[in-house]
Structure formats: structure tokens, C-alpha cells
Amino acid sequence: xxxxxxxxxxxxxxxxxxxxxxxxxxxxxxxYCGFSSAGVPPSGExxxxxxxxxxxxxNDPANDPVIVWYNGGPGAASMFGLFVELGPYYLNxxxxxxxxxxxxxxxxxVYNQYGWTKAATVIAVNxxxxxxxxxxxxxxxPNTGPAGDxxxxxxxxxxxVAKANHAFLKNLFTTDFPEYAKNPLFIxxxxxxxxxxxTIVREILNDxxxxxxxxxxxGDGCMGTDVLCxxxxxxxxxxxxxxxxxxxxxxxxxxxxxxxxxxxxxxxRTGSGMSAECKAALDQMNANLGGQLDYSLSVT
Numbered sequence: 025x026x027x028x029x030x031x032x033x034x035x036x037x038x039x040x041x042x043x044x045x046x047x048x049x050x051x052x053x054x055x056y057c058g059f060s061s062a063g064v065p066p067s068g069e070x071x072x073x074x075x076x077x078x079x080x081x082x083n084d085p086a087n088d089p090v091i092v093w094y095n096g097g098p099g100a101a102s103m104f105g106l107f108v109e110l111g112p113y114y115l116n117x118x119x120x121x122x123x124x125x126x127x128x129x130x131x132x133x134v135y136n137q138y139g140w141t142k143a144a145t146v147i148a149v150n151x152x153x154x155x156x157x158x159x160x161x162x163x164x165x166p167n168t169g170p171a172g173d174x175x176x177x178x179x180x181x182x183x184x185v186a187k188a189n190h191a192f193l194k195n196l197f198t199t200d201f202p203e204y205a206k207n208p209l210f211i212x213x214x215x216x217x218x219x220x221x222x223t224i225v226r227e228i229l230n231d232x233x234x235x236x237x238x239x240x241x242x243g244d245g246c247m248g249t250d251v252l253c254x255x256x257x258x259x260x261x262x263x264x265x266x267x268x269x270x271x272x273x274x275x276x277x278x279x280x281x282x283x284x285x286x287x288x289x290x291x292x293r294t295g296s297g298m299s300a301e302c303k304a305a306l307d308q309m310n311a312n313l314g315g316q317l318d319y320s321l322s323v324t
Contacts, residue, residue: 036200044113046124047133052112053080053141060200062192065153067178070162074192075150077106078201079141089144089208089238092193094151094224096215096246098185101156105214106148112139145204149192151220152185153177186223193224194233208238218245261295262306269313279309 039058044051056078065072081088093110095102107115112135119131140146150156160177197205211228213221225240270280283292287302298306 060196065160065177072153072160075157078147081145093148094213094217098216102148190227205234211240214243263292
């Protein structure tokens with residue numbers, strides 16, 4: 025019985041996090057921060073290693089869903105989403121306003137009562153190497169290994185990124201966390217993950233392996249080069265900025281109607297051919313918006 029239990033419970037003890045700087049209470053659930061290999065990188069040499077943080081569900085980790093999270097970019101570290109948007113531990117302005125920060129110099133971790141780990145195990149992935157602490161090693165090029173700049177990984181494209189993540193996930197649930205292979209798996213993300221998520225899911229559907237894929241979700245997602253994503257985007261005007269802010273309730277209906285009346289769509293898309301009335305309406309919108317962070321609107 026003991027031998028069987030050991031065989032199916034493979035959480036890597038060397039990667040378990042016992043405490044967090046700025047958090048002086050017991051951890052809400054187990055945390056692992058580690059690396060899992062994903063085979064040969066696009067360079068054709070060595071091995072790529074994906075860095076991840078796994079935070080177990082606070083409810084029933086043996087049976088709760090597992091959510092894999094990707095920030096976009098492309099090339100954004102997913103730890104941003106984990107510690108600013110959806111994880112149980114927040115770093116925000118309160119982290120710096122806390123008197124303990126002035127005394128210790130350590131930003132204080134804030135509890136997020138709406139963290140996804142209340143109902144699921146969350147895995148944030150730094151994708152692809154060399155993003156965050158992910159890296160490639162064993163190649164003959166310069167700057168290899170976790171201390172290098174990672175360019176030995178070689179050039180990436182959407183297809184190779186999807187295949188690499190598929191290999192990473194299969195290894196993660198086969199070697200590192202086989203106990204979670206049976207749990208419902210959801211692949212999620214935001215921004216350029218609108219490309220990452222469906223392409224990774226396609227790879228999983230073609231070869232599920234140990235993965236129990238149950239669904240996927242994208243928030244504020246890039247849906248191709250037409251929506252301000254990627255170098256292929258031909259638009260240089262404020263069209264999507266106007267639509268984004270209006271769609272999130274940041275532009276008054278009167279101001280929005282004036283913009284649509286005075287600004288032909290072609291002018292908004294290209295940024296040229298705007299009348300004085302059009303520019304005035306846009307200036308009014310920007311003055312009303314003031315300072316704000318689009319990410320805060322995207323996840324509310």
C-alpha cells in the first residue's frame with residue numbers, strides 16, 4: 025500500500041515553497057516553484073526547462089480542477105497574473121503602504137479573498153524559455169543555462185511555442201505531479217494567450233497523453249493581428265482604444281456618439297484624415313480617462 029501511494033504521488037519535494045517573504049502567516053496551501061523539461065528547443069540543441077509556480081487548491085486539491093495560466097506578451101512572465109490578478113497572494117500598493125515594508129524593505133503580501141485557489145489548483149507558467157526563470161541548457165551556443173540570457177533556445181513562433189508547452193504539460197503531469205493527471209484540466213490566459221491557449225489546446229486534443237482536458241478560457245484575448253496583436257497589425261489609429269474603453273464603461277455615451285459621428289472608421293483605424301471635430305472628441309475622451317491601467321479593466 026505504501027509503495028503504491030509513493031508511486032502515484034510525485035510532487036517534487038525539492039521544489040516545495042515553505043514560506044513567502046512578506047507573508048508571516050501559515051501558507052494557505054502547498055506551493056511549488058520549480059522546473060520541468062520539455063525536450064529539445066527550437067535551436068535543435070540541449071534541453072528547455074519551463075519554470076512554473078503551482079499553488080494547490082485551498083479546498084480539495086485531490087479532486088478540484090487544475091488551471092494552467094498564461095500571460096501574453098508574447099513574452100510576458102505569467103507570475104504577473106498570479107501575483108497581481110488571480111492568485112491568493114497579492115502584491116499591490118498596500119504591499120508598500122504597510123508599515124512593515126518601511127521597517128524591513130520587504131513588500132508585504134496581501135491576501136486575495138477572490139483567488140482562484142479557493143476552488144482549484146493553479147499553475148502559472150513562464151512561457152516559453154527564456155521568459156522569467158525558464159531556460160535552455162546543453163547547447164553549444166553562448167549564454168546557456170539558467171544564468172545566461174537564454175538566446176541559445178533559438179527562434180520561436182506560435183506553432184513551436186504550442187508544441188513546447190504540450191511537451192512541458194505532458195512531462196509535468198507524468199513525472200512531477202502524476203497525482204493531478206486525473207483532475208479536470210483547464211488551459212487559461214489573457215492577452216496574447218488568445219493565441220497561446222487555443223494552439224496549446226489543439227496540441228492536447230491531438231495527443232492528450234495523461235492530460236484530462238476539460239476546457240479552456242481566454243480573457244481580453246488577442247484574436248489575431250487585427251486586434252492590436254503581433255507585428256502584422258496594420259492599424260495605427262485609436263479605433264481599438266476607443267472601442268476597448270467604451271466597452272469597459274470608461275467613455276460616456278455622449279462622447280462615444282460624437283466620436284462615431286465625427287470620425288470615419290477608416291480615420292480611426294489608420295490615424296489619418298481626422299477632422300478638427302474628430303480630434304476634439306478624441307481629446308475629450310482622453311482627458312476624461314485620466315490615468316488608468318488597462319489590465320485592471322480587463323480582469324474586472
